[in-house]
Amino acid sequence: MKQYILPSLKLTLVLLVLCSIIYPLFVAAVGKLTPGGGGDGETVKVNGKVVGYALIGQNFTNDKYFWSRPSAIGYNAAGSAGSNKGPTNPDYLKQVQNRIDTFLVHNPGINKKEIPAELVTASASGEDPDLSPAAAKVQVKRIAAIRHLHENKLNSLVDEHTDGPLLGFMGPSKVNVLKLNIALDELK
Amino acid sequence: MNTELIGVIITFLVTILLAVPLGKYIAKVFAGERTLMDFMNPLERFIYRICGIDPIKSMNWKEFLKAMLTINLLWFVYGFILLIYQGHLPFNPDGNPDQTPDLAFNTIISFVTNTNLQDYSGETGATYLTQLFLFTFLQFTSAATGIACLIALFNGFKEKTTDKLGNFWSIFIKSITRLLLPLSIVLAIILAFNGTPSSFKGKDTIITLQGDTQNVSRGPAAGMIAIKQMGTNGGGYFGANSAVPFENPNYFTNVIEEISILLVSIALIFALGFYLKKKKLAYVILGVMTFFFILFCINNIYFETKGNPEIDRMGIAQNIGAMEGKEIRFGSASTAFWSVATTSTSNGSVNGMHDSLMPLSGGVVMLDMMINALYGGVGVGLLNYFIFIIIAVFISGLMVGRTPEFLGHKVEAREVKIAAIVTLLSAFLIKGGTALAAYILVHHANADWAEKPSAWLNNPGYHGFSEMLYQYTSCNANNGSGFEGLGDNSTWWNVSGGIVMLLARFLPIIGPVAIVGLLANKKYIPESAGTLRTDSTTFGVMTIAVIVIVTALSYFPPLVLGPIAEHLSMHAH
Numbered sequence: 001m002k003q004y005i006l007p008s009l010k011l012t013l014v015l016l017v018l019c020s021i022i023y024p025l026f027v028a029a030v031g032k033l034t035p036g037g038g039g040d041g042e043t044v045k046v047n048g049k050v051v052g053y054a055l056i057g058q059n060f061t062n063d064k065y066f067w068s069r070p071s072a073i074g075y076n077a078a079g080s081a082g083s084n085k086g087p088t089n090p091d092y093l094k095q096v097q098n099r100i101d102t103f104l105v106h107n108p109g110i111n112k113k114e115i116p117a118e119l120v121t122a123s124a125s126g127e128d129p130d131l132s133p134a135a136a137k138v139q140v141k142r143i144a145a146i147r148h149l150h151e152n153k154l155n156s157l158v159d160e161h162t163d164g165p166l167l168g169f170m171g172p173s174k175v176n177v178l179k180l181n182i183a184l185d186e187l188k
Numbered sequence: 189m190n191t192e193l194i195g196v197i198i199t200f201l202v203t204i205l206l207a208v209p210l211g212k213y214i215a216k217v218f219a220g221e222r223t224l225m226d227f228m229n230p231l232e233r234f235i236y237r238i239c240g241i242d243p244i245k246s247m248n249w250k251e252f253l254k255a256m257l258t259i260n261l262l263w264f265v266y267g268f269i270l271l272i273y274q275g276h277l278p279f280n281p282d283g284n285p286d287q288t289p290d291l292a293f294n295t296i297i298s299f300v301t302n303t304n305l306q307d308y309s310g311e312t313g314a315t316y317l318t319q320l321f322l323f324t325f326l327q328f329t330s331a332a333t334g335i336a337c338l339i340a341l342f343n344g345f346k347e348k349t350t351d352k353l354g355n356f357w358s359i360f361i362k363s364i365t366r367l368l369l370p371l372s373i374v375l376a377i378i379l380a381f382n383g384t385p386s387s388f389k390g391k392d393t394i395i396t397l398q399g400d401t402q403n404v405s406r407g408p409a410a411g412m413i414a415i416k417q418m419g420t421n422g423g424g425y426f427g428a429n430s431a432v433p434f435e436n437p438n439y440f441t442n443v444i445e446e447i448s449i450l451l452v453s454i455a456l457i458f459a460l461g462f463y464l465k466k467k468k469l470a471y472v473i474l475g476v477m478t479f480f481f482i483l484f485c486i487n488n489i490y491f492e493t494k495g496n497p498e499i500d501r502m503g504i505a506q507n508i509g510a511m512e513g514k515e516i517r518f519g520s521a522s523t524a525f526w527s528v529a530t531t532s533t534s535n536g537s538v539n540g541m542h543d544s545l546m547p548l549s550g551g552v553v554m555l556d557m558m559i560n561a562l563y564g565g566v567g568v569g570l571l572n573y574f575i576f577i578i579i580a581v582f583i584s585g586l587m588v589g590r591t592p593e594f595l596g597h598k599v600e601a602r603e604v605k606i607a608a609i610v611t612l613l614s615a616f617l618i619k620g621g622t623a624l625a626a627y628i629l630v631h632h633a634n635a636d637w638a639e640k641p642s643a644w645l646n647n648p649g650y651h652g653f654s655e656m657l658y659q660y661t662s663c664n665a666n667n668g669s670g671f672e673g674l675g676d677n678s679t680w681w682n683v684s685g686g687i688v689m690l691l692a693r694f695l696p697i698i699g700p701v702a703i704v705g706l707l708a709n710k711k712y713i714p715e716s717a718g719t720l721r722t723d724s725t726t727f728g729v730m731t732i733a734v735i736v737i738v739t740a741l742s743y744f745p746p747l748v749l750g751p752i753a754e755h756l757s758m759h760a761h
Contacts (some may be wrong), residue, residue, distance in 0.1 A: 166195065
């Protein structure tokens, strides 16, 4: 055994330098060159004031904004998590039903079968920054009434902020909620 | 066809296309032929010199395993100490605490064994020091350990008769310098340019547009995520793993990470073909694995895109699938594909929560881990598959009345016994562990423990049983994903999970390497008309049958009690 201990020890030290010092420092150095955050995470500013991280979703519960999806952590991005609820869990199903009821109260004129399921189910990270286009559009009626705006104008705002599939043919379409709401505030 | 499905199909095809040249490259590296990465030569010679390693000295199977086990033991001691004192050590900007001894026991085993089960959450349970000097380090070294042991198998069958399997140190080092490190750098740069943090800035606090206070965890994540995917490790920088936008910012990175999960494991199959000059054997192996893989993908994509029937009953629109525990930017098809990829390869990273998968999707990812050889972890996947080959050779030998042989070496009682023990071990650990946990939960639910067993489960009924079954299955497969609702940071789960991971890592490495050592040492029998060819489609079908029989017989009962029962109950009313 002894003939293996010394090389093990030395090799561990050498590889610590290579994998735990040189490698991350190199990646951090490259990260400095990236556009946006320079490796710190890109922030979004309104009038020079940081209002959020571009990639991290945030809570929107106010009726005048497009709501985000439910989050198991209330969008506290200090500790990401999903709900981990199983599909047949009765408490979970009750919770979803409550979210549907709440949504209907806040969105008069919307029929239950128009509510997209993603708007009443929690995301995996608890920090999902996006909505599906359908989940944004179902909220247009409410926001138009509160802000006294034309529904068509809001629908085209959602369309403008919809990112289509990658290269036009891979993956889903999505709308970034923070950017959409910033644009909403800027609408006259 | 919809864009989500096209995305998945293209991802898989690109993976296979990339794996062919990478496999060729890997074969060249370990055969000592010239490659593009030869500029690493001086670095490797430098490492050999200061570590006192003679890279030319070839080892027999016992020496090879001793070297491998010694360095792994050293990492265990080093890591345990680091974890229980991490709160007092530097590079802890968020002020996170020490790990408790039982948690540290679980965590260090988890990373040494390439499992990366995380009973802690990355944002609060680790420091920058442990993330880099322990987790990132072990993500490289545990993956390289697996690859080295597979190369030993390659070497054993390259010569007609040999007792030498190569130099562990040299193969191990080259796996890092020529394979894992360059691939990780490429992936880390792609991630960094898409917005994954790479700097050492600590947690940030901001005021959101609506006026709430929001904390945002950051840190040197890009590098760790790269090696976590390339080395089939799976342990994320952040708690919710690759579902977190910082770990996986968009659909493009999602595709790249999916490719990375599968790439090295599949490339190693091609490498086997190139290295042994037995391409047909490699194609048969790839074919068998891909057969199961595609079957599993179809199942999971079907159920996840179809959505939760319980939610359909509420009368709302479920057009983009079962979105509980999924992210909009990936969609349900891609999350379903990822769930199969990550459990096939013993990676264990997730881009959606497995606890919230539909019952039969959850069942399939468990089955995937129970087989644990469909591509499998880097290196160890093929070693596991080798065990199935030995059993298939043995059974088909008996059926046709010939002496079983593999690549010109007689397979005899000793080798088959080892193979049988390795196979039975998994069934014992998974079912034994789950049975024990279920017993304690039922009969000692309110035991006077720090965390009462009654608080373990996040979901009642069949699904709760699945949470426990999944945990042991994941530990046994050295996978590391979880039905994360399980309260696994408690003494019972930390300790029992740790023991399962440890046994399930090293015995299935020692077993196959020992078999290779024994076989390679035997007299070479040239192929004749009477040889049962292992590179034929017939033998491939035979291997499929063996895998089905071994896993179906072993695991059907617990799968019925968990996922299948849940599925039936869901459709019963």
